Amino acid sequence: xxSFFQEAVxxxxxxxxxxxxxxxxxxxxxxxxxxxxxxxGLSIFQTAILLLYVSLAVKEDAGIPIxxxxxxxxxxxxEGAAAEAAGxxxxxxxxxxxxxxxxxxxxDPDRIANPLPHVxxxxxxxxxxxxxxxxxxxxxMIYKDFGTLEEDEVLQKIKSLHDxx
Amino acid sequence: MIVPFDILILVFLVIAAVISLWVKDxxxxxMIYGIYGFLICLLWAEMGAVDVxxxxxxxxxxxxxxxxxxxxxxxxxxxxx
Amino acid sequence: xxxxxxxxxxxxxxxxxLLYAVTDFPNFGDPHSPANAGVKGGAPSASIYYIExxxxxxxxxxxxxxxxxxxxxxxxxxxxxxxxxxxxxxxxILRVLRRDEDTxxxxxxxxxxxxxxxxxxxxxxxxxxxxxxxxxxxxVVAHGHHSPGGGFxxxxxLGASFILIALSGSLSDALARLGESxxxxxxxxxxxxxxxxxxxxxxxxxxxxDYGALAGLLMTDGExxxxxxxxxxxxxxxxxxxxxxxxxxxxxxxxxGRLQGGL
Numbered sequence: 001x002x003s004f005f006q007e008a009v010x011x012x013x014x015x016x017x018x019x020x021x022x023x024x025x026x027x028x029x030x031x032x033x034x035x036x037x038x039x040x041g042l043s044i045f046q047t048a049i050l051l052l053y054v055s056l057a058v059k060e061d062a063g064i065p066i067x068x069x070x071x072x073x074x075x076x077x078x079e080g081a082a083a084e085a086a087g088x089x090x091x092x093x094x095x096x097x098x099x100x101x102x103x104x105x106x107x108d109p110d111r112i113a114n115p116l117p118h119v120x121x122x123x124x125x126x127x128x129x130x131x132x133x134x135x136x137x138x139x140x141m142i143y144k145d146f147g148t149l150e151e152d153e154v155l156q157k158i159k160s161l162h163d164x165x
Numbered sequence: 166m167i168v169p170f171d172i173l174i175l176v177f178l179v180i181a182a183v184i185s186l187w188v189k190d191x192x193x194x195x196m197i198y199g200i201y202g203f204l205i206c207l208l209w210a211e212m213g214a215v216d217v218x219x220x221x222x223x224x225x226x227x228x229x230x231x232x233x234x235x236x237x238x239x240x241x242x243x244x245x246x
Numbered sequence: 247x248x249x250x251x252x253x254x255x256x257x258x259x260x261x262x263x264l265l266y267a268v269t270d271f272p273n274f275g276d277p278h279s280p281a282n283a284g285v286k287g288g289a290p291s292a293s294i295y296y297i298e299x300x301x302x303x304x305x306x307x308x309x310x311x312x313x314x315x316x317x318x319x320x321x322x323x324x325x326x327x328x329x330x331x332x333x334x335x336x337x338x339i340l341r342v343l344r345r346d347e348d349t350x351x352x353x354x355x356x357x358x359x360x361x362x363x364x365x366x367x368x369x370x371x372x373x374x375x376x377x378x379x380x381x382x383x384x385x386v387v388a389h390g391h392h393s394p395g396g397g398f399x400x401x402x403x404l405g406a407s408f409i410l411i412a413l414s415g416s417l418s419d420a421l422a423r424l425g426e427s428x429x430x431x432x433x434x435x436x437x438x439x440x441x442x443x444x445x446x447x448x449x450x451x452x453x454x455x456d457y458g459a460l461a462g463l464l465m466t467d468g469e470x471x472x473x474x475x476x477x478x479x480x481x482x483x484x485x486x487x488x489x490x491x492x493x494x495x496x497x498x499x500x501x502x503g504r505l506q507g508g509l
Binding site for chain 1: 166171172175178179182185186191194195198201205208209212213214215216217220221224225228229232233235236237239240241244245246
Binding site for chain 2: 275308310311386394395396398399402403405406409413492495496499500502
């Protein structure tokens with residue numbers, strides 16, 4: 001049991017939590033009766049997917065995906081000045097620059113978090129809130145027409161409408 | 166990334182998700198969803214995704230809570246489950 | 247009750263399959279996982295290219311902004327179109343244009359700051375805070391190349407500042423500053439700014455959204471700075487669309503499409 005935790009759970013803790021949050025969201029979408037509760041569950045489901053992608057982008061001991069302003073300012077300068085600026089003690093930033101004399105800095109990709117999943121998730125969050133707005137608008141129209149937001153009552157009213165016809 | 170901080174936030178995240186679906190008062194659920202959004206914003210910042218954290222702080226903890234509250238005040242506050 | 251049992255069963259099975267898959271994932275924080283470094287023996291991951299070459303290609307230190315607005319500009323453009331479409335969908339679903347019998351339920355109370363002394367502390371505080379929020383939002387848009395931020399964040403903050411006016415005073419206060427025709431126009435103009443930056447390079451036989459071709463037009467030294475400045479223009483377009491749509495969604499949701507009265 002202890003070895004299972006050390007081998008399977010601890011190195012993948014973020015991924016385990018992503019599955020658990022996704023299960024909570026999926027359960028809410030299927031089993032909850034209130035439509036606003038379903039939408040909160042759907043948003044939780046969405047953040048679980050975001051958590052998976054951003055967790056994949058994490059690198060140990062890496063900085064944020066913004067290059068150090070002082071380090072990149074020395075691009076194109078003679079090798080000595082850039083190395084001095086980068087090697088200054090206490091100024092170890094994410095975008096460590098190591099000029100090889102070919103005019104552009106050689107940035108160590110292992111020291112900077114992967115920017116690509118961040119980009120994809122950033123747009124997904126904003127699109128997510130816009131579509132949440134559309135879903136809430138639909139909820140308001142359902143409330144206007146049926147006077148309730150509970151799924152079973154709405155289904156009952158639709159059924160009685162069909163029976164009348 | 167700071168591992169103890171990471172684990173702490175993830176545990177709180179699960180608790181916030183469960184409680185926001187547990188409570189019967191929808192206004193309380195919306196507020197706890199706001200807390201959830203803020204926790205996940207902290208998590209992004211801790212994992213080095215600063216741009217995503219910024220977006221989540223404005224969207225998740227701000228605008229989406231306001232939109233849910235606006236809908237609840239225009240419909241009904243109580244929920245049967 | 248039966249439905250809940252089936253739901254729990256489906257969720258548990260899905261979760262078990264996913265947890266089984268998780269055990270094969272690379273370790274959390276592994277810099278050499280396939281997503282971060284590419285598969286072993288194959289081509290390196292695209293993100294390696296972005297990290298190593300973004301500053302040389304575009305002179306933008308914030309990699310996320312550069313990838314968002316330049317390398318993956320086509321993707322971002324249609325994400326913005328999705329936001330505009332969501333705004334249009336809200337308008338189509340909720341907006342009540344006819345003044346029919348629904349309006350008789352209660353005349354909207356005047357809840358502007360001057361008409362209601364109970365709100366005076368909240369109202370005045372928000373009036374002081376809103377300009378600061380808006381200036382910070384403009385800073386976030388303009389400084390997104392060098393610090394966290396960009397069009398999406400700044401746009402949401404600008405929209406949130408109008409929502410704050412509507413919440414602290416009344417919706418009519420906010421609509422007096424950003425009326426319905428204004429936000430519909432702003433949402434469309436934002437997309438046109440983005441698409442315009444895409445179309446301009448086509449005139450000089452370059453690809454769609456290839457900002458390097460705008461070096462002559464923007465009077466920059468070199469294609470790198472042209473890409474950097476075009477990114478700023480594109481971010482402004484995104485911010486306009488996002489701001490307008492966020493406020494439109496709130497205004498329609500809070501009044502059930504009547505755009506009067508308010509919460």
